[in-house]
Amino acid sequence: MSTKQPWEPYWSEKRGAWVIDFRVNGHRIRRRLPIHEKGLVDVAKASAKNIYAEAWRSQSMEPGPKKRPTFAEAAGLYIDAGGEARFLQRIVNYFGRKHLCDEIDELVIARAARTLYPNAKPETVRRQLRVPIKAVLNFAAGNRREKLPDTRRMRWLSPEEAERLLVAAANPAAANLRDPNLETLRKIAFMLGTGAGPGETMGLDAKDWNPTTREWWLPGTKTVYRARFVRLPLRSVDLISPIPEEGPAFPAPNGEPYVFRKNRGGQMAVAFRKVREAAGLGPEVVPYSCRHTWATW
Known part of the structure; x- marks a missing residue:
């Protein structure tokens, strides 16, 4: 049977x-x-x-139940994907290995701030706690913005060309540029030393500079640049000094703050062109070439 x-x-x-x-x-x-x-x-x-x-x-x-990631796991993957790691270890230690991302809300973040930064200024809490946490949570949720393809000309400078550009910027009169405080030199030196883009460089505030560690907090922009710390080489520090205590760190050659338009970065084009021509470099060299140079060296 x-x-x-x-x-x-x-x-x-x-x-x-x-x-x-x-x-x-x-x-x-x-x-x-x-x-x-x-x-x-x-x-x-x-x-x-x-x-x-x-x-x-x-x-x-049929897919099984979706695994809910822990903050520690998401933070590790975020760092592996190129995210800023500077303040995350302390936050991961606070949450532990089992705290789930979807359990972290504003109250949880506020409690973490009270524990980890009891006497810190709100801006410090934002930079060192809130921004890193939000970055990891956005990454875990798949909301991290993809880097836009860079359609700018991928021209970088050789060391000899960079020196010529710095020398020309240090002598603005010879370039027919009125720049008594060498503001164009300061911006070029900052971009070559940090990889910052021209738009974010012109928008930096001096209060975000830490002379003790030679680090500058870059808050990023909505589309191209992520928030991060950059550490300046000594030569860049020498060339951009003196740095004001507060206010616009890199004003225009006339000393006035930049008024940003939609395509921020173009405001320094005229001054940069004069310096570039004085250095004997071609029109394919643009302010953004300084960022490419930093990434290439």
């Missing part, structure tokens, strides 16, 4: 049809087959067997 298979149908006199009734992975499947002749038992069995097999295939293809 053969063993009855779970998918085998039975004849229902009440319905006048063959019926299947079985479970697949805990899910009950019970239905009437469109076979209304009792003598078509083999046809009913074949149909039932196909339904049973398809039900199991569908179950195997």
Whole structure:
């Protein structure tokens, strides 16, 4: 006597049809087959067997419950993807290895701030706690902005060309540029030394400079640059000094703050062009070339 298979149908006199009734992975499947002749038992069995097999295939293809990432796991993946790691270890230590990302809300962040930075200024808490946490949570949620493809000319400077550019910027009169405080030199030296873009350089505030560590906090922009710290080489520090205590760190050659338009960065184009021409460099060299140079060396 053969063993009855779970998918085998039975004849229902009440319905006048063959019926299947079985479970697949805990899910009950019970239905009437469109076979209304009792003598078509083999046809009913074949149909039932196909339904049973398809039900199991569908179950195997269905995704299981989505794994909820911990903050520690998400932070590690965020760093591996190029995210800023500077303040995350302290935050990971606070949350531990099991705290889930979706459990972190404003109240949780406020409690973390009270514990980790009890006497810090709000701006310090924002930079060192809120911004890193939000960056990791956005990354875990898939909301991290992708870097836009850079369509600018990918021209960088050789060391000799960079020196010529710095020398020309240090002598603005020879470049027919009125720049008594060498503001163009300061911006070029900062970009070459940090990889900052022209738009974010012109918008920096002096209060974000830490002379003790030679680090500058760059808050980033909405589309191109991420928030981060940059560490300046000694030569860059020498060339951009003196640095004001507060206010615009890199004003225009006339000493006035820049008024930013949609395409921030273009405001220094005229001054840069004069310096570039005095250095004997071609029009393919633009302010953004300083960032490419830093990334290439």
